[in-house]
Amino acid sequence: MTNCKFFIFTPFVCCSINPFLVITTLTPHLLRFRSSGSSPAFLSRRKGLSFPIMSDLQAPLRPKRKKIWVDYFVHFRWIIVIFVVLPISFTLYFLTYLGDVRSESKSFKQRQEEHNENVKKVIKRLKERNPSRDGLVCTARKPWIAVGMRNVDYKRARHFEVDLSAFRNILDIDKERMIARCEPLVNMGQISRVSVPMNLALAVVAELDDLTVGGLINGYGIEGSSHIYGLFSDTVVAYEIILADGRLVRATKDNEYSDLFYAIPWSQGTLGLLVAAEIKLIPIKEYMKLTYKPVVGNLKDLAQGYLDSFAPRDGDQDNPEKVPDFVETMIYNPTEAVCMTGRYASKEEAKKKGNVINSVGWWYKPWFYQHAQTALKKGEFVEYIPTREYYHRHTRCLYWEGKLILPFADQWWFRFLFGWLMPPKVSLLKATQGEAIRNYYHEMHVIQDMLVPLYKVGDALEWVHHEMEVYPIWLCPHRLYKLPVKTMIYPEPGFELHRRQGDTHYAQMYTDVGVYYAPGPVLRGEQFDGAEAVRRMENWLIENHGFQPQYAVSELTEKNFWRMFDAGLYEHCRKKYGAVGTFMSVYYKCKKGKKTEKEVQEAEQAQLETPYAEAD
Ligand SMILES: NC(=O)C1=CN([C@@H]2O[C@H](COP(=O)(O)OP(=O)(O)OC[C@H]3O[C@@H](n4cnc5c(N)ncnc54)[C@H](OP(=O)(O)O)[C@@H]3O)[C@@H](O)[C@H]2O)C=CC1
Numbered sequence: 001m002t003n004c005k006f007f008i009f010t011p012f013v014c015c016s017i018n019p020f021l022v023i024t025t026l027t028p029h030l031l032r033f034r035s036s037g038s039s040p041a042f043l044s045r046r047k048g049l050s051f052p053i054m055s056d057l058q059a060p061l062r063p064k065r066k067k068i069w070v071d072y073f074v075h076f077r078w079i080i081v082i083f084v085v086l087p088i089s090f091t092l093y094f095l096t097y098l099g100d101v102r103s104e105s106k107s108f109k110q111r112q113e114e115h116n117e118n119v120k121k122v123i124k125r126l127k128e129r130n131p132s133r134d135g136l137v138c139t140a141r142k143p144w145i146a147v148g149m150r151n152v153d154y155k156r157a158r159h160f161e162v163d164l165s166a167f168r169n170i171l172d173i174d175k176e177r178m179i180a181r182c183e184p185l186v187n188m189g190q191i192s193r194v195s196v197p198m199n200l201a202l203a204v205v206a207e208l209d210d211l212t213v214g215g216l217i218n219g220y221g222i223e224g225s226s227h228i229y230g231l232f233s234d235t236v237v238a239y240e241i242i243l244a245d246g247r248l249v250r251a252t253k254d255n256e257y258s259d260l261f262y263a264i265p266w267s268q269g270t271l272g273l274l275v276a277a278e279i280k281l282i283p284i285k286e287y288m289k290l291t292y293k294p295v296v297g298n299l300k301d302l303a304q305g306y307l308d309s310f311a312p313r314d315g316d317q318d319n320p321e322k323v324p325d326f327v328e329t330m331i332y333n334p335t336e337a338v339c340m341t342g343r344y345a346s347k348e349e350a351k352k353k354g355n356v357i358n359s360v361g362w363w364y365k366p367w368f369y370q371h372a373q374t375a376l377k378k379g380e381f382v383e384y385i386p387t388r389e390y391y392h393r394h395t396r397c398l399y400w401e402g403k404l405i406l407p408f409a410d411q412w413w414f415r416f417l418f419g420w421l422m423p424p425k426v427s428l429l430k431a432t433q434g435e436a437i438r439n440y441y442h443e444m445h446v447i448q449d450m451l452v453p454l455y456k457v458g459d460a461l462e463w464v465h466h467e468m469e470v471y472p473i474w475l476c477p478h479r480l481y482k483l484p485v486k487t488m489i490y491p492e493p494g495f496e497l498h499r500r501q502g503d504t505h506y507a508q509m510y511t512d513v514g515v516y517y518a519p520g521p522v523l524r525g526e527q528f529d530g531a532e533a534v535r536r537m538e539n540w541l542i543e544n545h546g547f548q549p550q551y552a553v554s555e556l557t558e559k560n561f562w563r564m565f566d567a568g569l570y571e572h573c574r575k576k577y578g579a580v581g582t583f584m585s586v587y588y589k590c591k592k593g594k595k596t597e598k599e600v601q602e603a604e605q606a607q608l609e610t611p612y613a614e615a616d
């Protein structure tokens with residue numbers, strides 16, 4: 001996505017940007033943008049559409065907030081983004097692309113040999129660690145390079161780094177077993193560029209190009225195909241892990257390491273170091289036939305429209321005739337949504353007369369979420385999107401967060417002239433944001449996902465409206481499997497007895513309610529307490545058998561963390577595989593705030609680990 005199409009314009013932009021001209025031309029426009037507020041929620045209020053059908057859901061009125069310097073800093077951040085972040089991002093994307101090409105030029109055999117050598121180096125490094133002198137182990141990936149929102153404070157305190165940066169090769173694409181064997185730093189852009197031309201894809205291709213196999217397995221990964229295949233980690237058939245004692249083991253669901261196999265997802269690299277994973281491939285076609293269907297009503301109606309878009313009411317959830325290959329819904333405001341469902345289509349079908357082909361990946365095309373929104377005006381429509389461009393459809397505008405970072409980047413003139421420079425790399429945005437903007441994002445912004453049982457989506461939407469008033473909201477279903485052991489996240493006990501829409505006897509259907517944007521109160525200049533809102537969201541999740549992905553900033557206490565996630569299998573594997581005292585604990589990694597010397601020492605003393613986990 002980030003590649004070839006965008007290179008055409010490089011020389012033009014390097015010579016033609018006149019910083020002074022851009023600043024003087026754009027500043028008045030931006031001031032207008034900010035003062036008027038442009039979120040759909042705000043617009044609905046302004047137009048007097050204060051959601052009459054849901055008066056009981058009115059978000060609370062809040063006192064006005066006085067602007068401080070950081071508001072202006074965030075406001076004018078686009079200057080740094082345009083002149084520093086975008087050009088460097090583009091260069092880095094290009095260099096990464098060259099690295100991928102170099103990797104692909106090697107034979108699988110050569111890559112495997114290099115892999116074996118690199119594994120030996122990791123084992124050697126791990127064995128060099130002196131427990132009484134060195135800190136606990138984590139990867140050497142810099143905190144700002146990781147895609148998540150956490151501050152990764154454990155890497156800013158005493159720790160022992162293991163460098164995995166050489167592990168960025170696709171080791172094998174086995175068309176017979178339908179397996180891709182990847183090193184942990186293989187990213188989504190890289191794997192889709194290689195596999196899609198073969199009419200193959202990972203069963204779950206997470207959206208942003210920079211997301212890595214290691215991060216998606218040890219954290220969490222989802223896409224519009226997760227209602228069929230589950231989360232990213234559910235598509236993995238084998239993990240190759242280096243344990244605390246330097247042993248390299250291969251864990252599968254039915255070998256002697258099956259407990260480890262089930263414990264790895266969500267463990268954040270606290271059981272061992274992942275050096276390779278075998279991931280399920282699926283056959284695909286060249287195009288995605290996408291249907292955009294508008295839905296209007298109150299939030300419960302929108303939720304029902306979303307359910308009906310992919311979950312047959314007769315419970316026939318495994319019938320490919322009734323269930324689309326891809327699903328997502330965008331809730332644009334409390335009364336309007338667009339449900340999208342996709343089916344793979346061959347190029348012969350897509351190119352038939354009368355069909356509309358939309359190559360959404362071209363740099364000048366409207367941003368995907370805005371394009372989808374046009375269904376609210378023009379009604380239901382269908383189009384064919386090249387499959388790889390569809391997979392990465394939200395990448396160019398960072399979902400819709402790009403609108404706040406570069407408010408004019410969705411305009412036609414920007415897209416045509418500079419769109420090929422998009423997106424700014426998340427890592428560079430993080431590297432240049434400074435403490436003030438980072439804190440601003442915690443206090444005045446929401447970037448959270450609520451994983452909730454499908455039948456609770458309506459309740460979750462009403463909760464978000466009341467407490468955060470963030471729009472658009474992203475809805476993406478995912479299966480949560482009933483496994484032979486209880487993993488960190490698990491379906492509601494006895495869910496199968498209810499035979500609810502979307503559920504099967506072997507998996508409960510969940511939904512990622514993705515809440516990313518500036519909340520309504522912030523856009524209106526009212527007071528908003530981001531940390532308190534997140535705390536309430538976490539309590540709501542605990543009460544409703546929901547989960548919060550750990551890439552997001554969390555306010556959970558240790559006790560509540562282990563009320564949300566199940567500790568049993570995780571703690572069992574920590575002890576059995578010697579991780580206690582070598583790797584950090586998952587709560588220590590997820591906990592917000594700088595680690596004090598005392599905390600670091602406590603974490604290093606194995607016996608003090610996760611008392612609540614054991615109690616639960
Ligand atoms: N569509 C989607 O699904 C999206 C997902 N995300 C989130 O982004 C995160 C992925 O970001 P990314 O930058 O790729 O990953 P990160 O570098 O953020 O890694 C996430 C966690 O996985 C651990 N980890 C990564 N690689 C290894 C390894 N080889 N061995 C052991 N532990 C490892 C890291 O440990 P350590 O701290 O030691 O480095 C860290 O705790 C996901 O967790 C996901 O929640 C974000 C956007 C979209």
Ligand SMILES: C=C(/C=C/[C@@H](C)[C@H]1CC[C@H]2C3=CC=C4C[C@@H](O)CC[C@]4(C)[C@H]3CC[C@]12C)C(C)C
Pocket residue numbers: 147148149222398399401426429430433437441447449474512514516
């Ligand atoms: C979880 C999903 C998607 C999440 C994305 C919307 C967010 C993931 C990481 C987020 C970001 C990281 C760091 C940032 C730096 C800040 O200075 C600005 C914001 C941001 C770019 C931020 C923006 C949102 C994310 C990309 C899936 C499951 C949909």
